[in-house]
Amino acid sequence: ADLPPHHIKLREARQVAATLTEAAARLRRSEAAQLEAQARITLSNIELEQRVQERTDALQQSRHLMASILEHMPAAVVVKSAADLRYELVNAAGELLLGKPRDAIIGRTDQDLHADAEARARIASDRQVIATRQVLDLPAEAVTEANGRTRYLHTRKMVLLDSAGQPSHLLGISLDVTDSLHAAEQLHIAAVAFDSQEAMMITDAQSTILRINSAFTASTGYTQEEILGRTPRVLKSGRHDQAFYAAMWDSIIHRGSWQGECWDRRKNGEIYPTWTIISAIRDDQGVIRHYVCTQSDISARKQAEEEIRQLAFYDPLTRLPNRRLLVDRLRHAIDSCARTKLIGALMFIDLDNFKMLNDTLGHDQGDVLLRQVAERLPACVRAVDTVARLGGDEFVVMIEGLSEDAHQAAFMAQGIGEAVLTALNRPYQLAERPYHCTPSIGVTLISDHELTMDEVLRHADLAMYQAKGAGRNTLRFFEPQMQQAANARAEIEHDLQEALQRGEFELYYQAQVDAAGRLIGAEALLRWHHPRRGLVLPDQFIALAESTGVILPLGQWVLQSACAELALWADDPAMSALRLAVNVSPYQFRQPAFAAQVQKALSDAGADPHRLELELTENLMLDDFSSVADKMRILKRIGIAFALDDFGIGYSSLSYLKRLPLDQLKIDRSFARDVLSDPNDAAIARIIVVLGHTLGLTIVAEGVETDDQHAFLAATNCNAFQGFLFSQPLPAAEFRALAARALAAAAPAP
Structure with a gap:
C-alpha cells in the first residue's frame, strides 16, 4: 500500500542517515588506514635511515681499517693520478722510502722528488703500465737515497680503472729487498768460498761431519759418502799426544777458535802437515751448534822451510x-x-x-x-x-x-x-x-x-x-x-887390559866368624899387584874395569880362582866346613850365560856348590828384576847361597828382599864403624838385624875393627862378623895357616 508521505520522507531520511553513517564509518576506516600507512612509512624511513647509517658507519670503519692497514704495511704504497702522475696517496713506508714527509709528496710528481735520470725512468715505466694496462714487476729497482746510499726495491705497478673502464689511477707497491739481496750475495760468496782451494769441513756440536768441500776430498782422499757421519778422528796421524788436543779444545771452547800446525793422515795412510783453523759457531743463546774447520796442506812450505834450514844450519x-x-x-x-x-x-x-x-x-x-x-x-x-x-x-x-x-x-x-x-x-x-x-x-x-x-x-x-x-x-x-x-x-x-894376561891379580881372603868367635868362612877379595904402583885395591880399578868391559873376563877369573881354592879346602880338615863368599859385578851377573858360567867353574874345579856364596849389590836389582831372580833360583837349586852386600846404603827395598832367594844380609862397614858415635847408624844397624831375622836371613856385620863395635853388634844379635878385629885380608897360604891355628885353638886339651 501506498504509505503516507511523511512515512516516505521518514524512510528516506533514515536511508540517508544510514548512508551517511556508513560513509562516516568508511571515512573513519580510511583515515585509520591512512594513519597506519603513514606510520608504516615513517617506520620504514626510520629503518632505512638506520640501515643507511649502519652502512655508512661500516663503510667508514672499513675505510679506516684499510687506511690503518695501508699505513702500517712494511711495503711502500703510492697512488698516482693516471692523468698527470701526481701523487695522491702515500703511506708511512712510502714516506720513509722517499725520504720526505707526506705533505711534501702529495700533489707532486717524480720530477719534483727525484733526480732527472731516475725521474724519467720512473715516469716512463708508469706510462707503460697505463698504456698497456699490464702489471709491471721490477725485482730489483735501484733507488738513491738523499744520503747517497743505494737501496733496492721489489716494485709492482698496476693501473686502476674507473666505472667506465678507463685508467683513473696508478698503484705502486714497493718492498725494500736491500738486506735480502745482500744476504743472498753473502750466501753466494760463502758458497764460493766454501768450495775454494782450502779444504773445509763442517761438523755438528758432537763433531759429526756434516759437510765437506771438493778441496777436502782432493786433500784427504775421502769423498762425501765415505766421511759424512764420521768424526775428524778418522784423520788422526798419531803424532800428537793428549796434551796437544786438550790445549786445542780449551782454546776452541773458551776463545772460540784455534789455529796451528797439525799432522793429519790421508785415506791412503800418508801423514802430512796442515795449517788448521777450527772455529766454534754459536747460536743467539751462545750455545755451540757447529764447528768449521779449514785446512791448508803445508807440505810444500815445510819442505821449503827444511831446505832453508839446511842451507842456514x-x-x-x-x-x-x-x-x-x-x-x-x-x-x-x-x-x-x-x-x-x-x-x-x-x-x-x-x-x-x-x-x-x-x-x-x-x-x-x-x-x-x-x-x-x-x-x-x-x-x-x-x-x-x-x-x-x-x-x-x-x-x-x-x-x-x-x-x-x-x-x-x-x-x-x-x-x-x-x-x-x-x-x-x-x-x-x-x-x-x-x-x-x-x-x-x-x-x-x-x-x-x-x-x-x-x-x-x-x-x-x-x-x-x-x-x-x-x-x-x-x-x-x-x-x-x-x-x-x-x-x-x-x-x-x-x-888393566894386560894385567890379567900377566897374572898380576890375586885373591885375598878375609875371615868371617860367628857369634862365638869360631871361623865359619871367608870373603874372597881381589888385589892387583901392579908392577910400578904396587898393591892396588879394588876401589881404584873396579869402576874402570866395569866401564871398559874388562870386568867380564876379570870376574870370570875371580869365579874360577875362588872355586879352585874352595876345592882345595875340601881336602883340609881345617877348611872343609868353611864357606867362601865371592863378589859378583852387576855387569857380570847380567850376562845371559852367567848361571852356566858359575856351574862350569864349579864343575871344572870340583868344588862343592853348597860351600859357595855369591855376594850381590842392591843396584843389580834396579834393572830387569825378573831376570835376576830367575838366575838366582837356577843357582839356588844346586846349593849356592846368596848374600846382599852393603845393605842399607843403596836403594833398599823390602819388595826384593821377600821376592829373592837370599840367605844373608851384610851390614855395610860404614854403619859398623859409627854405631858407637852416631845414634842413627846404631838404629839402622838394629833395624837391619830385626828385618833380616824376620825374613829368615842371617846377618853379617862388615868392617868390625874394635871390641866395642863387636860387643854392640853382638848385642843386636848379629849372626856373624868380618873385619880387621878378626883378620886382615890374607893371601891364600896365610889364610890356610890362620884356619889351621883356629882349628887347633878350638880342639879340646889332651
Missing part, C-alpha cells in the same frame, strides 16, 4: 851441522852444564896435511875425503851428541852430560877421542886407491864455569894445536891437570 858438502848450529847447541850445552852440573866436552878435530891432499889429488878428492870423515865421526859418539863441520878440514864434536866429576868426564872424553882417532886412521878410498889421513884432536871440558862460547871454542882450538905440536895424530886436553889425569887413567886402563 847445515854444511852443504857433508850435511853436518855448520858453525851457526854448533854455536846454538853449544850455548844450550853450557846452560845445561850449569843446570845439571854434568860436565861435557868439546873436541876440535883438524885433519893432518889436508892441504897436501888438495894440492896433489885435487879439491874434488879432498871433498870426497871430507864426506868420508863426516860419515865416520857420528859412529863414534851418541845420537844426542853433535858432530859439526866448521869449514875446510875442521870438525867439532860436542859431547854433553858425561859426569859430575871432572876427572871422570876427562877420562870418558879421552875414550871417545881415542875412538875418533881409531876411526879416522882407517884408510880412505880416494881415486880408486887407499889413502891415509890422520887427525889432531884438541879437547876442552864444558862445565858450569862462566866461559863464553868463543872461549870454549878457542880452548879446544889451542888444545888441537898442542896435539899438532906433539907430532900430530894424537889428542890433547886444554887443562894440563886434566891431561895428566886422563893420561893416568889411560895408563891404568892399558895396564
Whole structure:
C-alpha cells in the first residue's frame, strides 16, 4: 500500500542517515588506514635511515681499517693520478722510502722528488703500465737515497680503472729487498768460498761431519759418502799426544777458535802437515751448534822451510851441522852444564896435511875425503851428541852430560877421542886407491864455569894445536891437570887390559866368624899387584874395569880362582866346613850365560856348590828384576847361597828382599864403624838385624875393627862378623895357616 508521505520522507531520511553513517564509518576506516600507512612509512624511513647509517658507519670503519692497514704495511704504497702522475696517496713506508714527509709528496710528481735520470725512468715505466694496462714487476729497482746510499726495491705497478673502464689511477707497491739481496750475495760468496782451494769441513756440536768441500776430498782422499757421519778422528796421524788436543779444545771452547800446525793422515795412510783453523759457531743463546774447520796442506812450505834450514844450519858438502848450529847447541850445552852440573866436552878435530891432499889429488878428492870423515865421526859418539863441520878440514864434536866429576868426564872424553882417532886412521878410498889421513884432536871440558862460547871454542882450538905440536895424530886436553889425569887413567886402563894376561891379580881372603868367635868362612877379595904402583885395591880399578868391559873376563877369573881354592879346602880338615863368599859385578851377573858360567867353574874345579856364596849389590836389582831372580833360583837349586852386600846404603827395598832367594844380609862397614858415635847408624844397624831375622836371613856385620863395635853388634844379635878385629885380608897360604891355628885353638886339651 501506498504509505503516507511523511512515512516516505521518514524512510528516506533514515536511508540517508544510514548512508551517511556508513560513509562516516568508511571515512573513519580510511583515515585509520591512512594513519597506519603513514606510520608504516615513517617506520620504514626510520629503518632505512638506520640501515643507511649502519652502512655508512661500516663503510667508514672499513675505510679506516684499510687506511690503518695501508699505513702500517712494511711495503711502500703510492697512488698516482693516471692523468698527470701526481701523487695522491702515500703511506708511512712510502714516506720513509722517499725520504720526505707526506705533505711534501702529495700533489707532486717524480720530477719534483727525484733526480732527472731516475725521474724519467720512473715516469716512463708508469706510462707503460697505463698504456698497456699490464702489471709491471721490477725485482730489483735501484733507488738513491738523499744520503747517497743505494737501496733496492721489489716494485709492482698496476693501473686502476674507473666505472667506465678507463685508467683513473696508478698503484705502486714497493718492498725494500736491500738486506735480502745482500744476504743472498753473502750466501753466494760463502758458497764460493766454501768450495775454494782450502779444504773445509763442517761438523755438528758432537763433531759429526756434516759437510765437506771438493778441496777436502782432493786433500784427504775421502769423498762425501765415505766421511759424512764420521768424526775428524778418522784423520788422526798419531803424532800428537793428549796434551796437544786438550790445549786445542780449551782454546776452541773458551776463545772460540784455534789455529796451528797439525799432522793429519790421508785415506791412503800418508801423514802430512796442515795449517788448521777450527772455529766454534754459536747460536743467539751462545750455545755451540757447529764447528768449521779449514785446512791448508803445508807440505810444500815445510819442505821449503827444511831446505832453508839446511842451507842456514847445515854444511852443504857433508850435511853436518855448520858453525851457526854448533854455536846454538853449544850455548844450550853450557846452560845445561850449569843446570845439571854434568860436565861435557868439546873436541876440535883438524885433519893432518889436508892441504897436501888438495894440492896433489885435487879439491874434488879432498871433498870426497871430507864426506868420508863426516860419515865416520857420528859412529863414534851418541845420537844426542853433535858432530859439526866448521869449514875446510875442521870438525867439532860436542859431547854433553858425561859426569859430575871432572876427572871422570876427562877420562870418558879421552875414550871417545881415542875412538875418533881409531876411526879416522882407517884408510880412505880416494881415486880408486887407499889413502891415509890422520887427525889432531884438541879437547876442552864444558862445565858450569862462566866461559863464553868463543872461549870454549878457542880452548879446544889451542888444545888441537898442542896435539899438532906433539907430532900430530894424537889428542890433547886444554887443562894440563886434566891431561895428566886422563893420561893416568889411560895408563891404568892399558895396564888393566894386560894385567890379567900377566897374572898380576890375586885373591885375598878375609875371615868371617860367628857369634862365638869360631871361623865359619871367608870373603874372597881381589888385589892387583901392579908392577910400578904396587898393591892396588879394588876401589881404584873396579869402576874402570866395569866401564871398559874388562870386568867380564876379570870376574870370570875371580869365579874360577875362588872355586879352585874352595876345592882345595875340601881336602883340609881345617877348611872343609868353611864357606867362601865371592863378589859378583852387576855387569857380570847380567850376562845371559852367567848361571852356566858359575856351574862350569864349579864343575871344572870340583868344588862343592853348597860351600859357595855369591855376594850381590842392591843396584843389580834396579834393572830387569825378573831376570835376576830367575838366575838366582837356577843357582839356588844346586846349593849356592846368596848374600846382599852393603845393605842399607843403596836403594833398599823390602819388595826384593821377600821376592829373592837370599840367605844373608851384610851390614855395610860404614854403619859398623859409627854405631858407637852416631845414634842413627846404631838404629839402622838394629833395624837391619830385626828385618833380616824376620825374613829368615842371617846377618853379617862388615868392617868390625874394635871390641866395642863387636860387643854392640853382638848385642843386636848379629849372626856373624868380618873385619880387621878378626883378620886382615890374607893371601891364600896365610889364610890356610890362620884356619889351621883356629882349628887347633878350638880342639879340646889332651
